[in-house]
Amino acid sequence: MRIGFEPHHEAFRREVRAFFATEYPARVVEVLASGRQPTKQDHQTSEQALSKKGWLAVNWPRECGGPGWDLTQKYIFDEELERAGALNVVPMGLIYVGPVIYTFGTEEQKARHLPGILNSTVFWAQGYSEPESGSDLASLQFKAERQGDTYLLNGTKIWTSQAQHADWIFCLVRTSKEAKKQLGITFLLIDMKTPGIEVHPIITIDGKHSLNRVTFQDVVVPVANRIGEEGKGWTYANFLLGHERTSYAHVAGKRRYLQAQRDWLAQVEDPAARASLAARLAELEVRLDCLEMTVLRSLAGAESEGSAGDQASIIKIAATELEQDISENALAFIGTPGVPWHAHSSVAQPPAGSNEALTSWAKRHARYYGARAESIYGGTNEIQHNIIAKKVLGLS
Known part of the structure; x- marks a missing residue:
């Protein structure tokens, strides 16, 4: 068995690497290298540079505005983006709701929403979790009452990433309590400027503001903003x-x-x-190789099925636990973990030393504390184990 890339894929890698070296905005790379939190403008600068090249929606089919790449090209692009220290795309529009819209949305919804995602002029947030419905998302109680051609919304969404920047939010809402709880859920697209919506910041342990609590009080949304059928949101x-x-x-x-x-x-x-650190690094590198093979296998299946489906839960567990262990290992090089700090926080005083040492200390701790949440958001890893047992292994 030969594991490697074909010559035309290596040529593609050189093209992508040259883009990030010469055309991608260097200021964005500098922001990330310094450990500062990227702003909305940083994200737009990055994504619009990719959009201009036609490389923003890399997983979208060509007919919907994607580049039409094969699996290997997508993989190489992701490798080179992270190798260059560039900014990953904001996933809510490009990775999450965009594919839902072009797969299940009406022609009017596609025409209205896809261009803004593709040129990074419209930002999205994801309204899934609620104060009492996190891991068990199907138990959500966010109420949407049908009133003719509109829905009246009341409720709260929480842990809502980037809601402070969002122009639109896609939400799961409860439209019926009469059926099985998964069947009474509807998928709505909501303009964040609609009266009655308020965003309340949540500052996380690493001192950053990326999460929010979003409240909806008597918010009126057109039925035309619904994706697909009522009650089929799950x-x-x-x-x-x-x-x-x-x-x-x-x-x-x-x-x-x-x-x-x-x-x-x-x-x-x-x-x-x-010797101890070298052994630990070797273990982490082997686990990363295993994760890479799992991702490639899952994506190969997604090429034919349209989504990685239930097997994506395997990746979620492996990737988030590995990130936690890698970020924890980074602290072993500088001693006992301290308290979080970054350039815009007064949570704790940083250690004395050069600017370079300070930046390194801050970045390692910020990544460590930020990684603690990875096994919780997007569906806790405990829930992912249940999904694997039931849907992948067929256990009752």
Whole structure:
């Protein structure tokens, strides 16, 4: 068996690498390298550069505005993006709701919403979790009452990523309590400027503002904003979650971080400590190789089925647990984990030292604390184990 890339794929890699070296906005790379939190403008600058090249919606089919790449090209692109230290796309529009709209939406919905996603002029948020409905998403109580050609919405969504930047939000709402709980859910597209919507920031342990609580009080939304049929939202949500959980892998970014740790290893003077760290790095690298093979296998299936489906839960568990272990291992090079700090937070004072040392300390801790949540959001890993048992292994 030969594992490698064909010459035309290697030529494609060179093209992508040259783009990130010469055409991609260097200022965005500098923001990420400094450990600062990217702004909405940073995201738009990055995504519009990719859009201009025709490389933004890499997983979309050509007829919907994607580049029409094969599986290997998509994989190479992701590798080179993270290798260059570029900014990953905001997933809510491009990876989550976009495919739902072009698969299940009306022609009017496609015409209205897909162009704004493709040129990064319209930002989206995902309204799924609620204060009492996180892991068991099907138990959501966010109420949508049908009133002629509109729905009247009342309820709260929580842990809503990037809602402070969003122009639109897609929500799962409860339109019926009479049937099985999964059957009374509807999928709605909602303009964030609609009266009655308020965004309340949630500052996370790493000092960043990416999460929010979003409240809806007597919010009126046209029925025309509904995706598909009323009560079928759970079907569309499961389609979306297959895309979401596959997107957690970030194999190239993890490989880049492990290589950085390899470089740090050369600076460890104590032989026993160096041997221990080297063994741990080898274990993490083997696990990353296994994750990479799992991603490729899952994506190959998605090529024919349209979504990675239930097997995406395997990737979600493996990727998030590995990220937690990699980020924890980075702290082993600088001693006991401290408290979170970043350039815009007063949570704690950073250590004394050079700017370079300070940036390294801050970035490692921010990544460590941020990774703690990865096994919770997007459906807790405990729930993913249940999905694998029931849907993949066929256990009752």
